[in-house]
Structure formats: C-alpha cells, structure tokens
Amino acid sequence: MAISIAQRFDDLEELPTIPQILNRVLHEVDSATSTAASLEKVIRDDPMLTAKILRMANSPYYGLAGEVNSIARAVMVLGFEEVRNLVVALALGGAFSGDLGIPGVDAADLWMHSVGTGRAASMLAERVGLDADELFTAGLLHDIGRLLMCMYFKDEMKEIMALQIQRGVSLNQAEAEFGLSHGEVGAYLTTRWGFGDFLSTVVRYHHNPQGAGPHAKAASAVFLADGLCRKVGLGASIGEDPDQKLLVPKALGIGGEDIKKIALRLKSEKAHLLESWGQVIAA
Secondary structure (H helix, E strand, O other): OOHHHHHHHHOOOOOOOOOHHHHHHHHHHHOOOOOHHHHHHHHOOOHHHHHHHHHHHOOOOOOOOOOOOOHHHHHHHHOHHHHHHHHHHHHHHHHHOOOOOOOOOOHHHHHHHHHHHHHHHHHHHHHHOOOHHHHHHHHHHOOHHHHHHHHHOHHHHHHHHHHHHHHOOOHHHHHHHHOOOHHHHHHHHHHHOOOOHHHHHHHHOOOOHHHHHHHHHHHHHHHHHHHHHHHHOOOOOOOOOOOOOOOOOHHHOOOHHHHHHHHHHHHHHHHHHHHHHHHHHHO
C-alpha cells in the first residue's frame, strides 16, 4: 500500500477498532484452561452479544430451537470452535449495516458473501488438512478491505469502479491500475487489530495465493471459497462476475469431485445461512 494511503488510515480517528469483547473471547478460547463456564463469564459481560449468540444458536440453521438458554449450554452443544466463530462474526457484523453510499454496493450482500466465504473456506479446510476455524475467520475477513474502501475512500472507490467499466477488466485489475488494493487495505486493518501474520497474509493475498509464502495453501482455500460463493450466489462480492470461470489453485491438491461436493453442500446450506446470518445485521 502506498505510504500516503497508510498515513491517511492512521489519521482516521473513527477507523473501526476490534471490539474489546472479541479480544477477550479469543484469548479465553485459546487458553488451555478454558471451560464452558469460564467462556460464559467473559461473554455475558456483553448482554447484546450474549443475546445474539443465543438467538443464533436457537436458529433453524443449528436445529436447536428452544434448547439453548445460556452461553455455557451453547458451548456444550455447539462446541468451543463454533461459538468462537459466532463471536467473531457477530462482533464484526455491525460494520456491514447501513448504506455504504456507493451505487450498486449493498452492505448486506457483502456481509453474506463474507459469511459464505468463511463457511466454504472451513469446508475446504476439512478436505485439505487446514484449521477450519482459522479459515472461517480468514474467509469472513477476506473482503474487509472493500468495506473500508466504501466507508472511507468513497471517491477512490467510485473511480476504481468507473475504471473497471472503462477498461472492461475485473475490479481487482482496476484496483491494481489505480494503486489501491482491497487486499492491502484489509491486511492493514487486520494487522492494526493485532490478528497476527496468518490472517493479515491470507487477507492480503487471497486473490494472489502464490504470494502468501508459508500461508499459500490457506490463501488458496479462501480464493477458491470466494469463487464457490459467487457460483452458488451466496451474497455478492463487489464488481465480480458470478459467471467467471472457477479457478482451482494447485496448492490445494483437490479434485473436481471434492469441489462439487462442497459446492452442493454450500448450496444446501444457502437458505439457512441467509436466514440465520441475515439476522446479525438486521438486529
């Protein structure tokens, strides 16, 4: 990212900060001494987050209507990892509410695309020997840079979208010509949030997995998950053609049958994902 762009972000007092509760929850989940009760003590300090988790846990997506009446119960039924994923998504969901002020860009569609990419990435992780929870978070955050560009660089974003039309190229190519990449912007924010090298690298290189070094396989999974969501029609990524050919990075070592199974699984979950996760930004 150009120094001037980084400086502009540093000068933004209202740049989103990672919710304190998210930091505390991630620390607790990663602790070797964590229990359902100890995790509940952390989460219940945020009544709104608690209510959203219980609402989600009792949604048709999980098939547990009325069975989950406490965070401890949610942990016991869903597991630490799934509750972690819920907390990450719920803590970030508010950023996708409201009008972004860019014609043709819908925050709710961008949110559902992010959730779908996270889900698809976690499915792929199970097939290729990666951590499903890490990949869910990476998929959820992969387009956070585009959200930031819509929020804080509206003029530049409009110019990039106009350039895309003028050149007849992908939005990624238009970003490259303009000199402002959503991958770089997203990596900047995840680094600022203290999410570590893995997430910032995968977010930065999710459209160019081979550049991700030791995290190339994970970046490849997010790249493919992104494409699968476009094919399934789960949400919408800004300026990307849903009919674009699905490319499968060699780093994954995965065949067509496996990809077809994941696509069908994602498609079967589409209605539940739209209904359940749509509540996050509607609440």
